[in-house]
Amino acid sequence: MIASVPLDFAGLADALRRVTVEITDGDASRGSGVLWPRGFVVTNAHVARRSRLTVRPIDGDHLDACVVARDRDADLALLRVAGVDLPTAMIAETPARVGALVVAVGHPFGLSGALTAGIVHAIGPIARNGAPWIHADVRLAPGNSGGPLADVSGAIVGINAMVGGGLALALPISRVLDFVRSAGVAWP
Amino acid sequence: MDALLAISNELAGAVEHAARSVVEVNARRRFGSTGVHWRPGLIVTADHTVEVDEDITVTTPDGRTLAATVAGRDAAIDVAVLRVDAGDLPVAEITGEPARVGHIVLAVGRGPRASWGLVSAIGDGRRRRPETADWLSLDLTLYPGFSGGPLIDARGRVVGMTTSGAARHFQIAIPSGAADRTVEELMRRGRIPRPHLGVGTQTVRLSETLRERLRTDQRSAVIIVDVQPDSPAAAAGLMVGDVIVALGGARITEPGDLRAVLRPQQVGETVTLSVARGGEPREIPVTIGERARRA
Numbered sequence: 331m332i333a334s335v336p337l338d339f340a341g342l343a344d345a346l347r348r349v350t351v352e353i354t355d356g357d358a359s360r361g362s363g364v365l366w367p368r369g370f371v372v373t374n375a376h377v378a379r380r381s382r383l384t385v386r387p388i389d390g391d392h393l394d395a396c397v398v399a400r401d402r403d404a405d406l407a408l409l410r411v412a413g414v415d416l417p418t419a420m421i422a423e424t425p426a427r428v429g430a431l432v433v434a435v436g437h438p439f440g441l442s443g444a445l446t447a448g449i450v451h452a453i454g455p456i457a458r459n460g461a462p463w464i465h466a467d468v469r470l471a472p473g474n475s476g477g478p479l480a481d482v483s484g485a486i487v488g489i490n491a492m493v494g495g496g497l498a499l500a501l502p503i504s505r506v507l508d509f510v511r512s513a514g515v516a517w518p
Numbered sequence: 519m520d521a522l523l524a525i526s527n528e529l530a531g532a533v534e535h536a537a538r539s540v541v542e543v544n545a546r547r548r549f550g551s552t553g554v555h556w557r558p559g560l561i562v563t564a565d566h567t568v569e570v571d572e573d574i575t576v577t578t579p580d581g582r583t584l585a586a587t588v589a590g591r592d593a594a595i596d597v598a599v600l601r602v603d604a605g606d607l608p609v610a611e612i613t614g615e616p617a618r619v620g621h622i623v624l625a626v627g628r629g630p631r632a633s634w635g636l637v638s639a640i641g642d643g644r645r646r647r648p649e650t651a652d653w654l655s656l657d658l659t660l661y662p663g664f665s666g667g668p669l670i671d672a673r674g675r676v677v678g679m680t681t682s683g684a685a686r687h688f689q690i691a692i693p694s695g696a697a698d699r700t701v702e703e704l705m706r707r708g709r710i711p712r713p714h715l716g717v718g719t720q721t722v723r724l725s726e727t728l729r730e731r732l733r734t735d736q737r738s739a740v741i742i743v744d745v746q747p748d749s750p751a752a753a754a755g756l757m758v759g760d761v762i763v764a765l766g767g768a769r770i771t772e773p774g775d776l777r778a779v780l781r782p783q784q785v786g787e788t789v790t791l792s793v794a795r796g797g798e799p800r801e802i803p804v805t806i807g808e809r810a811r812r813a
Contacts, residue, residue, distance in 0.1 A: 338521070338522065339522070342522065427530035427533075427534070428530065428533050428534075428537075428629075428630050428631065428632050429529045429530040429531075429532060429533030429534070429624060429632045429634070430526045430527070430529060430530040431522060431525065431526035431529060448634075449529060449624075449632060449633070449634045450530070450632070451631055451632055451633060451661070452629050452630070452631040452632070454629065465631070467633055467634070467659065481523075481526065482522035482523050482525075482526045483522075483523050495661070495662075496659065496661075497661075
């Protein structure tokens with residue numbers, strides 16, 4: 331039954347690219363971000379170092395954005411783009427499972443909307459007694475920071491933040507939601 | 519994306535299913551390795567990760583620590599069997615169905631942690647040994663601590679035991695069938711016997727005349743250049759100059775073939791050697807011996 335249905339990684343990539351932006355600071359590409367409802371953009375704190383940046387949706391123009399909240403410890407930042415109607419990412423309703431397929435979209439090495447796929451390797455802390463992270467065996471590069479780690483329905487399960495031991499390390503979406511909520515922004 | 523989602527759920531389900539029987543093995547200094555609850559009360563792990571003989575423990579998925587003792591081990595096959603009081607720890611679902619090149623497989627480590635990829639080749643590609651002929655070469659990453667863990671299929675059934683062979687960038691799995699036979703032998707004899715014939719040989723080309731007389735199309739065989747005294751070969755009356763063409767029906771075209779066709783289970787059994795002596799074919803029965811071990 332499974333074999334008769336096309337495995338549409340391309341369609342999945344397209345859907346994710348539409349909700350992933352490139353974050354730039356002047357001419358320099360800093361990383362990626364995920365489109366949130368009402369013109370908000372979620373990314374890593376280490377991507378959004380200045381208070382004013384530009385974001386560029388796939389096939390779109392550079393848009394001015396300002397940082398409305400930043401948490402260096404959580405490595406998360408919330409940006410806002412004013413006055414444009416942008417699509418919004420889907421959020422996974424269940425936590426990631428070890429062994430599940432995941433994909434990441436980002437802007438590594440100046441590539442726009444590059445896709446990489448793998449599985450969830452583990453869910454666990456990266457330091458003793460720390461908060462859990464998603465460890466995934468997808469191949470990330472610096473420009474992926476702040477971009478989405480999604481399940482194969484296209485729903486975001488985490489925000490890619492680091493690479494360690496050959497694995498992608500993503501902040502689980504529950505932690506991202508907590509951060510956004512603490513900044514006074516409700517989902518959706 | 520429904521098909522992708524179905525596969526994704528299957529893979530996650532497979533890991534969840536297999537992880538119930540996966541334990542952490544604490545038998546070396548740096549960090550633990552992985553083990554599989556293979557048979558009731560028996561944990562299979564990679565021999566090279568068992569660096570101590572005493573004070574071994576295993577940690578179950580629900581966090582219990584159990585004392586373990588070495589029930590048997592074999593360095594050449596890289597399998598160690600540990601005995602534990604397993605209680606209600608589920609036994610792994612093991613399949614003897616051989617994995618095929620191209621199959622999607624997952625390696626599971628304690629935690630659980632998972633890594634996925636393909637069976638890339640059959641055989642370990644390094645040495646020609648009977649023990650490794652059906653080992654699986656894997657196109658996946660065995661992360662630190664994965665050795666000794668299960669290689670599972672997309673249904674969560676154990677198709678092998680993974681090992682990095684104590685070497686980096688070396689990803690193999692001992693297929694379930696071979697691992698199971700090893701467990702069986704270790705439980706029966708406490709060791710894996712190495713079959714022994716007791717001849718030194720060299721490759722020899724078979725002339726067309728000889729091929730016709732032997733009714734074979736093989737181009738080469740091995741000629742005996744040495745018969746060790748008191749060996750199974752000497753007992754069978756093999757002589758220097760005899761040309762071994764086949765052993766138990768399997769072709770012998772080079773010295774490595776002799777080692778490759780002999781199996782541990784054949785120790786003590788009588789097999790037929792097809793030999794050419796003075797150009798004439800002969801069938802010589804020989805009882806396979808066991809190679810003496812270094813102390």
